[in-house]
Amino acid sequence: MAILPESSFMASTTPPRHSPQRNFGSSSKFSLQAMLPRVWFALVIVLLAALALLAQRGIGVETNLLSLLPSFQKEPLLQKTVERFAEQVNPRLIFLVGHKNPEQARTAAKKMAVALRNSGHFASLEAEIQQNTLETWQQFYFPHRYRMLSPEIRQLLKQPDAVAATLHRLQEKLHSPLSAFFSRMLPQDPLLFFSSFLQTLPKPPGQVFLEEGMLTVQDHGKTYLLINGVLQHNPFNIGRQAAVQEALAEIIEQATLSTSDLEVLHSGVFRFAAKAAEEAQREVLTIGTGSMLGILFLIIVTFRGIRQVLVVVLPLAIGLLTAVTVCSLFFVKLHLFTLVFGASLIGVSVDYAFHYLAKHRLSAGQWNSWEGLWSIFPALTMGVVTSILGYAGFWLTPFPALQQIALFSAVGLLGAYGTVVCWFPLLMKAPPSVASPPVALVAVKWFLQLWDAIQEHRATPVVLIMLGIGCLATFNSIQFNDDIRALEQRSPTLQSEAHRIRELTGGLEVSRFIVVRGKSVEEVLQRQEQATRRLQSLARNDPQFDFQSLAPLLPSQKTLAENQTLLRDALLAQPERLKQGLSNMGFAPEVVELFVRELLNSEPHGFSVKDWLASPISKPFRHLWLGKIEQKQVSLILLGSRHDAQQITVALAGIPGVAYLNQVERISSLFRQYREALTKLVALSYLLVLGLLIWKYRLRKAVKIIGSPVLATLLTFALFSITGQPVNLLHIVSSFLILGIGVDYTIFFTAGHHAASATGLAVLLSAITTLLSFGLLFLSQTPALEAVGLTVALGIGFALLLSPLALTKR
Structure with missing residues (x-):
């Protein structure tokens, strides 16, 4: 879209040249210039009303880092399996209370458990194993004792003379040190x-071992008592995180003050989520405040007026209002990641205001606010379109949070753009009150003169092309890092404490586990048994290998029937011999008769999974049974941290519906696939923008316009290659922003070549605010934001230096 001349665009609405302001009569009250401010005002009122209604409903803020991860549409069953498992594991908190004196450790742990329970933040808390726990287990399983056989008994019953072997084992038990315990049964x-x-x-x-009713760990002369807690509310609920943190800190402080030299360790998803939320809130404040202060400083120094400060705040405020309102309509929750990134949007959305204010500041003679707008309108419009295309690249990623950022940013830019176009001509009717040019204009003119001199040389195009080729040559040595763990925001203190707890307890993994799937509950139970037998074989060869399966607790109906058949065939084939053997050991005749009768009459059915889940005995293991997901029944087998993934994969080969799942490798592999796909998409996007520019400006000018962001992108990644900076998916995604924002600068120079100084001043101010925003983003403790900040800051810096490429000779 070329700059529309006054003769074609405004001939019907432009009054005589002597009129400083267009004079619309009653007949033209519905003209475009009269309608725009009113329409935009009505839209803003609607947005405010919508935001008020949304606020009454409650605008949720998401802090769950897992929601940043991509969804696996191709594997919905695995995706939902992971989600359901996370729902069960995330609320858990583990505490270790340690002291050199075991009794003091035990007393402190009990007191601390009471305080935690009374805090009201825990749905359940377990420090002591209840005295009736064994009785509960016995009540549930004892009726099925002739169908639930241990591997030892099964092996015994398979011997040629099972009766003799069984009686011999019994004789040994009755003469063992535990005979008093066995005699009760x-x-x-x-x-x-x-x-x-x-x-x-x-x-x-x-x-971990059980001592005096409490789970205990001993290490280097210290005794640690284990407390397991499940939080009452979602650990990612930002509204409750502060209260929980304060309560935990107070309880731990009281415990350590009451008992000298007491060590309290605690870890869980909640601690990392709360830390991330706290950090993100701090970054929103830092980046937002830093950007605003920088913008205010630039406005005051350049435009020398408080009015301009107030005017610039409008597009920022309405841009954020639009972004928050629209995103809240499309998304249930706004992620803190989005809000932090949204704070950096301030530095981009102010660009449109700067172009208008620069036009106003440097206007000579009579100032016409609407003519000032129309002179930059084509460039403003093309600029917002290309910027939105840049942010749209985020929508193409598999990350829900980045898709939310794409919408947040695109809508926010439209809000800022609409405010400048519709309201600035009304707010900036008065001509500039300062006659002297701004100080920054000196630097702008010097910079443009330098580029004039550079473009005078015939070798310039060749040098720039060779520079681009040289950058491409470095791409072979770029180091790619697709490991999801590189994007984790982890506090060294929290990581150290979590590692210490894992070291002491040897806990089970929650990111690497085995998924067992089947069409029915029975099929899952049978496959679970197969997998467990193979894992038990690995455990026999490796004492450090640990796993947790439901197979011993939830045998299949097939196994129960086989056990009962095996028992009857082995022992009741010679019932008199069995009776005689028991009588010889001193068993009363009525006990022997009752035993044989129960063997003969016991029904070959066990208990259902539903019965087991309803019993208190299932409480420590319920997280392993996920139930029905996507028309399949699913259970999990958890693994200890010391395991060989390849060995387990080989061991489980051939069992249908059983798979070893490594979440880290799985997501990292997806990262790599999307990085490779988006790299091609970046190149395609540049070609599409080039096509759009050719349609508007013709080939020669289009190449000049896009040359700056292309070379800026190449220089950025060449710098990464030379310095050894690892590149991941988010660095590639940020290339869309370099294109979207960088091409703005060259478009403005192309459209405003007749007023290069004013354009250069606006571009300089815009670039400084963008660099400030993304430079602050680079300081983020969130690696994902840091990657975006670094890439965009470097890319926009190079784009600014190269932007005068689009200028024609003046």
């Missing part, structure tokens, strides 16, 4: 099969 379980089953039940992971 003998009347109802003469062969002590149930005690063997109890020994196969899952034990605490790693180095």
Whole structure:
């Protein structure tokens, strides 16, 4: 779109040249210039009303870092499996209370557990194993003792003379040091099969053991007591994080003050989420405040007026109002990542105001506010279109948060653009009150003269082309890092504490586990048993290998039936011999008769998963049964941190519906795929923008316009290659911003070549505010934002230096 001459665009609405301001009569009250301010005012009122309604509903703020991760549309079952598992694991908090004196550690842990329970922030908290826990287990499983057989008993019953082997084992148990314990079970379980089953039940992971009713760890002369808690509310609920943190800090402080030399460690998703939220809130304030102060300083120094300061605040405020309102309509929650990035949007949305104010500041003679707008309108419009195209690149990523940023930024820019176009001519009717040119204009003129001199040389195009080729030559040595962990925002203190807890407890992994799927509950249980047997084989060869499976707790109906058949075939084939053997050991005749009768009459059915989940015994293991997902039944097998992924994958080969899942590798692989795809898309986007520019400006001028952002992008990534800066998906995505913002500068120079000084001043101010915003973003503690900030700051810096390429000779 070329700059429309007054004769064609405004011939019907432009009054005589002597009139300083267009004079619209009643007949033209519905003209464009009369309508625009009113329409925009009505839209702003609608936005304010919508925001007020949304505020009543509550505008949610998301702090869950996992929501930044891509969704796996091609694997919805795995995606939902991961999500459901995360829902169960995320609210958990683990505490270790340690002291050199075991009794003091125990007393402090009990007191701390009471304080945590009374805080009201925990849905459940477990420090002591209740005395009736064993009784509960016995009540649930004991009726099924002849169907739930341990591997030891199954092996025993498969021997040629199973009766003799069984009686020999019983004789050994009755003469062992634990005979007093076993004697209580003998009347109802003469062969002590149930005690063997109890020994196969899952034990605490790693180095944790049960002592005096509490889970205990010992390390270097210290005794640590374990407290497991589940938070009452979502750990990512930003409205409750501060209260929970304060309560935890107070409880821990009281515990350490009450008991000298007491060590309290605690970790969980909540701590990392709260830290990330706190950091993000700080960054929103820092980046937003820094950008605003920088903009205010530039306005005051350049335009020397408080009025200009107030005018510039309008597009910023309405841009953010538009962005927050529209995003809240399309998204249930706004991510803090979006708000931090939105703070950097301030430096971009002010560009349109700067171009208008620069035109106003440097106007000579009579000033016409609407003519001032129309003279830059084509460039403003093309600029906002290309900027939105730049942000649209974020929408093409698999990251929900980046897609939200794309909408937030695009809508925010439209809000700022609409404010400048519709209201600035009314707000800036008066001519500039300062006659002297701004100081920055001296630097702008010198810079433009330098580029005039550079473009005089015939070698300039060749040098620039060779520079671009040289940059491309460095791309072979770019180091790519697609590891998702590189984008984690982790506090060294929290990481150290979490590592210490894992070191002490040998906890199970939550990012690497085995998924078991099946069409029915029975199919899942059978596949789970197959996988467990293979893992048990690995565990026998590697004492450090640890895992947690539901197979011992939830046997399949097939296994229960096989166990009962095996038991009957092995022992009741010679019932008299079995009875005689028991009688010889001193069992009363009625006990022997009852035992044989129960073997004969017991029904071959067990209990359902529903029964098990309803029982309190399932509480420590419920997170392993995910139930129905996408018409499939799903369960998990958790693994210890010390395991060989390749070995496990080989061991599980051939079992349908069973897969080893490494979330880190899975997401990192997706990162790599999207990075490679988006790299091609960046190149395609530049070609599409070039096509748009050719349609508007013809080939020669279009190449000049796009040459600056292209070379800026090449220089940025060449610098990454030379300095060894690892490049990931977000660096590639940021290339869209270099294109979208960088091409603005060259478009403004092309459209405003007849007023290069005013254009140069506006471009300089715009670039400074953008560099300030993204430079502050580079200081973010969130690696994802840091990557975007670094790439855009470098790219826009180069784009600014190269922007006069688009100028024709003056």
